Amino acid sequence: MKQVTIKDVAKAAGVSYSTVSRAMSGSPGISEQTRRRIVRLCEEMNYTANAVARSMVMKSTKLIGLIVTDISNPFMSELAYYIDGQARARGYNIVLCNSLRNLEQERGLFELMISRKVDGVILLPAETESYNTLSALLPRIPTVFLGENLKDAPESYVAVDNYRGAYMGVEYLYRLGHRQILYFGKRRGSSTHQLRSDGYQAACEAYGLTPRCLNNTFTSTSIQYGYQLARQLFAQPMDYTAIFAATDTNALGIIQAAEERGIRIPEDLSLLGFDNIRDGGLPRIGLTTVEQPKKLLASMAVDALLDKIGNELSGYAHRILTPSIVERNSCSKPREE
Amino acid sequence: MKQVTIKDVAKAAGVSYSTVSRAMSGSPGISEQTRRRIVRLCEEMNYTANAVARSMVMKSTKLIGLIVTDISNPFMSELAYYIDGQARARGYNIVLCNSLRNLEQERGLFELMISRKVDGVILLPAETESYNTLSALLPRIPTVFLGENLKDAPESYVAVDNYRGAYMGVEYLYRLGHRQILYFGKRRGSSTHQLRSDGYQAACEAYGLTPRCLNNTFTSTSIQYGYQLARQLFAQPMDYTAIFAATDTNALGIIQAAEERGIRIPEDLSLLGFDNIRDGGLPRIGLTTVEQPKKLLASMAVDALLDKIGNELSGYAHRILTPSIVERNSCSKPREE
DNA sequence: TTGAAAGCGCTAACAA
C-alpha cells in the first residue's frame, strides 16, 4: 500500500513538485497545457493528495468535531444526518463521538478534538453543566452548542425556544378543552428541561390552570425511565385529562404503561410530547408533539460554526428557533364526565 | 487562538524539543525528573500535542472512516454507536459520512477517505454493486464491509447469516402452525435481500410450503415504501396467514397499512420482521423479528479492520454471525377457519 | 540522558 506522493508525480512528469501542486489545486500561473498533462498523469498514477500534509501547512483540517451524548438516540442521529449533509456541502467532514452523557468523558473528547485540530466543534452537551466544565477549553477552539439553551452565556449556541414550545403546548391542550394538565418528566441539570417546565408553568398561570409537575428522578430520559415513572403515576387515581411529556421518549414510555393499564390514548387521556422524534410518527403511535426543526437546527449550527471559523475575531451568536406543533392522534377533547 | 507548540514548551523549559517529545510520549531514555518537570510545564502552558503533525510522521491518523447510507436509520445509528465505542477503546476516532445509498456518492466518499489518510474504513455498502464500484480503490486502504454479504469476494466483511436467519424465520412461523407464508419486500441489488429470500425459499421447500414473494420495486426500504407496497397487497384477498417482511422497516409499513384496513396483528395476520431495530420494541408495535446482533457485528468489524491495519500482509476475512429470533407480540397461531 | 537534524507531503513566497 505504498502511497504515491507529489514527488513521484513530479519526477514522472519531469517538472518540479510545486508545479504538480499548482496543477492539482487549480491555482493560476500555470499553462493549461501542462496542467492537463499533469492531471492526466495523476490519474494514471493513482495519485491522491495527502490531506494530512495539506492540513499541516494550511492550518485547517476541514474537519468538524461532532460530540453527541448518544448517536443511537433518534433525535441525535437525525441531527447528525443533517449536520453531515450541510458540512459536506461546505467541504467539511465530521468526526463523531459519543459522550454517553458523562461530563468527564465529554471533556476528554473535547480535548481530543483540540488535539486533532478539527476546525471547530458542534456539541450536543451532556448537561447544562457542560458549559462550565468546558469553559476553560472553549477559547481554544471555535464551538457551537446545539440543542441546549445557554441563556446569556458568552458562547454560541442554537436551540429551539423551549419555553415558548412548552407554552404553545399548554395552549394547544387548553383549546382542546383540557383544564387539568400534568407536566411529566422534568429532568434536573438540563436548562432545556427547566425552560420547558417554566413555559408550562407560565402558560398555566396565564390560563388560570393549576400547574402540576411530576419530576424525572432518573439521570436520563429513555423510554425505560418514562415507563417506570408512568407506572408509578398510573398506580394512583387519575385526576388530570392530559399529560404533557417533557420529551417524546418519555411519552413513549407513558404509552407503554398506559397500554398495560388499559388506559386508552387519546380517549381516556390526551398525551402531548416534545421533540418530534421519528418514532412518534410510527403507525399505532401517532404522537402529537411539539416539534424541534431538526434540519434547520443542524444547518444553523453548521453555519454558525463556519462563521466563527471564518472570522476569528467575531464573538458569539445565539439563535433560537420557534417550535411548532405537529398533530397526530394522541390528543383529543377530554371526555365528558 | 494561537496554538502552543512543542517548541514553545522547549524554549520555556530550556531543553531541546526532542526532549519535550520524549517526555510527552512516555518514551524511555529520559530522567524521571525532567519528564515530570516538562509534563507539568505542558499543563501550565496549555500545550496539547498536534495530532496532525504526529500523523504526518507516524503515517497513521488513528482515524477510521465510517461510511453508512443514512445515519438517521435506526439500524445504522445503533451500529455506529457501538463502532464508536469499540474504536475509541482502541484509540481510534470515527469520521462519519452518509452515502445516501448512492454509488457515485459512495465512491466519492471512499476517495475522500483515502485522501484523508484514515487508517481504514468500515463500509455499510449502498448496494451489493458497491464492491465492484470500489474494487479499484480497495487495494489502497484497509476496508471492512459491514452488513452486506459479499459471498466469496476476496475482501473482508462481517455480516449476519441472512440465509439462515430467513430459514429460521420460516421455521418459527411453521411451528406456530402457519402454512401460507408470504415473503414481503425483497429489494433488488442487495445480496442481503437475495440471501434472505433464498433462505425463505429453501425453508419453504424443506417444509413443503409454496413460496410466495412480493418484491419491493422501490430503491429503498423505508417505512413509506413498505406502507405503499402493503396497501397494494391488502387491496387483494388475503390468502396467507403470515407475512415475513424482508426488513423491520418494511414490517412497520405493513403495520400501518394493516391498521388502516382494520387487519389485526397478530389475530388476523402474523407478522415477522428482520433486523430487530429499536422501533420494533416500542409499545404498541411489539414486532417479533429475526435479530441482527448489532453490538457484536460492530465490534467484529472494528476488530477485523484493526487486524487488517496491523498486518499489512494479511488477506481478508469473512465473519458470518448467526441471527436469533426475538419474540414479541406480532406472531401467533393462525386463526382456526 | 540529552541535543541536533532529517524528514513526513504539502503549499506558497520568492526567484529565475
Add this chain to the structure above:
DNA sequence: TTGTTAGCGCTTTCAA
C-alpha cells in the same frame, strides 16, 4: 510559466 526553498509540528535516528 516554472523551479527553488522554507517551513507546518512532530518523531526518531544518530551523535555527543
